[in-house]
Amino acid sequence: MKLKKSWINSANDAKSQFPLNNLPYGVFAMPDDDEAGAHCGVAIGDMILDLTLLEEEGVLVVSNEPVFDLPFWNEFIELGPDAWAALRTRLEDLLAEGGDDTVSGDADLKSRALIAQSAVEMQLPIVVTEYTDFYASRHHATNIGTMFRGAENALPPNWLHIPIGYNGRASSVVVSGSDVRRPWGQLKSPDQDSPEFLPCRRFDLELEMGAIVGTASDGPITVAEADENIFGYVLLNDWSARDIQAWEYQPLGPFQSKATATTISPWIVTKAALEPFRCMTPPREVPLLPHLQDVGPMLYDIDLTVTLAPEGKAATTITRTNYSALYYSAAQQLAHHTTSGCPMNVGDLLGSGTISGPTKPERGSLQELSWGGKEPLTLETGESRCFLEDGDTLTLYGTAQGDGYLIGFGECTGTLLPALKDPYKR
Numbered sequence: 001m002k003l004k005k006s007w008i009n010s011a012n013d014a015k016s017q018f019p020l021n022n023l024p025y026g027v028f029a030m031p032d033d034d035e036a037g038a039h040c041g042v043a044i045g046d047m048i049l050d051l052t053l054l055e056e057e058g059v060l061v062v063s064n065e066p067v068f069d070l071p072f073w074n075e076f077i078e079l080g081p082d083a084w085a086a087l088r089t090r091l092e093d094l095l096a097e098g099g100d101d102t103v104s105g106d107a108d109l110k111s112r113a114l115i116a117q118s119a120v121e122m123q124l125p126i127v128v129t130e131y132t133d134f135y136a137s138r139h140h141a142t143n144i145g146t147m148f149r150g151a152e153n154a155l156p157p158n159w160l161h162i163p164i165g166y167n168g169r170a171s172s173v174v175v176s177g178s179d180v181r182r183p184w185g186q187l188k189s190p191d192q193d194s195p196e197f198l199p200c201r202r203f204d205l206e207l208e209m210g211a212i213v214g215t216a217s218d219g220p221i222t223v224a225e226a227d228e229n230i231f232g233y234v235l236l237n238d239w240s241a242r243d244i245q246a247w248e249y250q251p252l253g254p255f256q257s258k259a260t261a262t263t264i265s266p267w268i269v270t271k272a273a274l275e276p277f278r279c280m281t282p283p284r285e286v287p288l289l290p291h292l293q294d295v296g297p298m299l300y301d302i303d304l305t306v307t308l309a310p311e312g313k314a315a316t317t318i319t320r321t322n323y324s325a326l327y328y329s330a331a332q333q334l335a336h337h338t339t340s341g342c343p344m345n346v347g348d349l350l351g352s353g354t355i356s357g358p359t360k361p362e363r364g365s366l367q368e369l370s371w372g373g374k375e376p377l378t379l380e381t382g383e384s385r386c387f388l389e390d391g392d393t394l395t396l397y398g399t400a401q402g403d404g405y406l407i408g409f410g411e412c413t414g415t416l417l418p419a420l421k422d423p424y425k426r
Contacts, residue, residue, distance in 0.1 A: 001276045003405040005097040007104045008114075010045030017399060017408020018043040023091055024267035024409070025232070027071050028120040038071035038123050041115070043267055043410070044095055048115045049103075057109065059094070059102055062087055072127045073268065074347045077214045077231050084214070084231065088272055122266035122410075124175045125234075126212060126347045131173055131262065132337060133208075133238055133254075133351035134165040136328040138282070140356035143368045160286040163328040163336045165353075166253045168238075173262045173349065176235075176412045180261045182390065182419040185244035195247060199419035202242035202373070202387045205394045206354040207306050207364035209323055210236035210264055211330035213348035220338045224295045227331035229344070233274065233300075235265035235396045235412035236351050242367055242387065262351070265396070265412040273407055277301045277400040279324050281332075292336060298329030302400045302407075304355060306364070308379065311391025316379040318369060321355055321362040323398070390418040 004020035005012055011019050018024065028048055029038040039052035052068040054060040060068070062083055067075040076083065093099045103110050135141055138155075145154030158164065174180075182203055188195035214231025221229065238258065245257030278297035288294075302323035309315035328336075333350050354364040363369045366387050369377050373386040388394070396412035 002403045004092070006044060006095050007097050008045045008047055008095065010047065011095070013045070014404050015406065016045055017406050017410060018045055019405040019407075020044065020092060020095055021402060021405050022269065022273050022407045023088060023095075024269045024273070025073055026125045026267045027073070027123040028115070029071075029123055030115075030119065031121050040068040040071070040073060040076075042091055043117065046117055048117055048120060049091070049095065050113045050115060053113050054103070059109075060087075060090065071123060073125050074127050077126070077212075078346045080215060081228065084270065084272070088270070122175055122177065124173070124264070125266060125268050128170040128173045128349050129345040129347040131168040131170040131349045131351070132165050133168045133258065133262075133353060134163050134328070134333050135353040136163050136326045136333060137353055137356050137364070138327040139325060139358055139362070140354040140364060140368065143356060143363065147367075147372050161288070162292070163333045165333065165337070166258075168262065168351070169259045170349070172259055173264060174414075176263055176266050176410070176414070178261070178263060178414055179417050180239055180263070180414045181417045183241055183244070183256070183260045184419060184423050185241055185256055186247055187243050188247045200241040200244055203416065204240045204242050204366045204387055205306065206238040206240055207304060207319060207321065207396055208236040208238050208352045208354060209302070209304075209398070210234045210352070211334070211350045212268060213334065213344050213350070214346060216343070216345050217338055218343045219341050220291070221335055222295075223292065223298070223331050223335045226334035226338070227295075227298060229334065230271055230330055232268040232270040233330075233409075234268055235398050235409045237263040237394060237396055237412055237414060238351055238354070239263070239414070240365070240367075261414070263412055263414045264349070265398075265409045267410045269407060269409055274300050274302075274400065276402060277407070281329055282327060291339065292332055294329075294332075298331050299324045299326055300400065302398050304364075305397040307395045307397075308385065309393040309395070310379065310381055310383055310389070311393075313381045315393070315395065316381065318366075318377060318379075319361060319363055321357040321364060323352075323355060325355055325357045325362070326352055388416050390416055392416050
């Protein structure tokens with residue numbers, strides 16, 4: 001598929017993350033206009049088309065009742081796949097070169113409906129109803145397992161049979177640009193008799209992508225059905241306190257070590273925009289049981305990058321990998337999630353787990369890049385990192401390369417603040 005031309009010139013730039021081929025959905029607010037509230041919008045070039053306004057003006061009619069009058073996309077998503085397709089078609093027509101000139105031909109409406117991305121503050125695009133994080137990269141799981149159990153026992157016995165995951169905290173999901181504070185927790189080194197309550201010393205990032213459930217289910221669904229039920233994808237950084245995790249995770253897995261924050265990108269890239277970039281999961285060393293077997297290309301060819309910028313200094317690219325490095329697709333993760341009869345809701349967020357490739361530069365966490373702190377990573381500033389330091393800013397990027405265009409997610413960024421001096425001081 002080639003670039004689709006828009007009458008908004010910036011959308012036709014081959015380096016723009018938001019061409020007409022993309023049309024990602026988000027929620028924005030004007031920082032100097034508290035009365036206006038947050039609106040739903042779609043990114044196009046370096047602008048945002050205000051869908052809340054267009055619905056009020058009668059230009060967009062997607063339901064008998066307003067769906068863009070609240071600052072989240074859940075109500076629209078609940079309308080289902082037919083509505084998703086109809087809105088995309090309508091937006092393409094409104095924004096295409098030579099298309100419907102309802103907006104482009106009305107100077108007053110155009111001036112009110114198009115807002116520069118640089119002038120807004122982005123909000124969480126959905127109300128996150130539930131959050132589950134998986135462990136779906138074989139390279140990541142092998143690296144972590146090798147560090148703790150040795151190469152011969154790197155993968156848990158169940159890993160090649162099921163997507164492993166844990167239920168996280170929806171309440172700690174934040175939008176890109178939100179600061180993250182270093183957490184306190186129980187820490188215990190191997191030479192200590194008892195733990196101490198201290199600020200985390202090994203705070204880390206996890207390069208992930210998140211899938212947003214678009215259709216509710218109440219009982220087991222197939223992998224094919226799960227794929228149809230996914231509305232779109234976001235970049236995701238699952239901030240992790242490695243030392244807190246090392247003490248708490250046995251026998252029930254991550255808890256407070258993963259509850260500080262999970263940052264997502266502000267733009268939801270729809271499954272429709274990613275269709276040209278589908279690719280297969282890797283060959284199966286152990287055949288999956290029938291209810292989890294691949295039913296076609298379920299992953300996407302999306303280049304992923306992470307930069308780290310110390311406070312007041314230039315950023316260094318610390319990893320480059322690809323979403324296709326996963327072993328289990330989001331559809332397989334979702335299908336597995338439902339096998340127990342677990343209901344899934346519109347707005348549920350499924351984290352992929354850290355995405356790491358086969359080589360060291362493709363590792364998606366500092367835990368892997370520094371090999372547990374034994375091999376410090378040297379930044380372009382001359383500083384080294386084993387884990388994150390206060391003031392560090394992490395930024396995740398994701399792009400799929402089309403024929404003369406990109407499909408991007410915007411930035412997924414967060415800055416680490418120092419731990420509170422006394423977390424219980426009131």
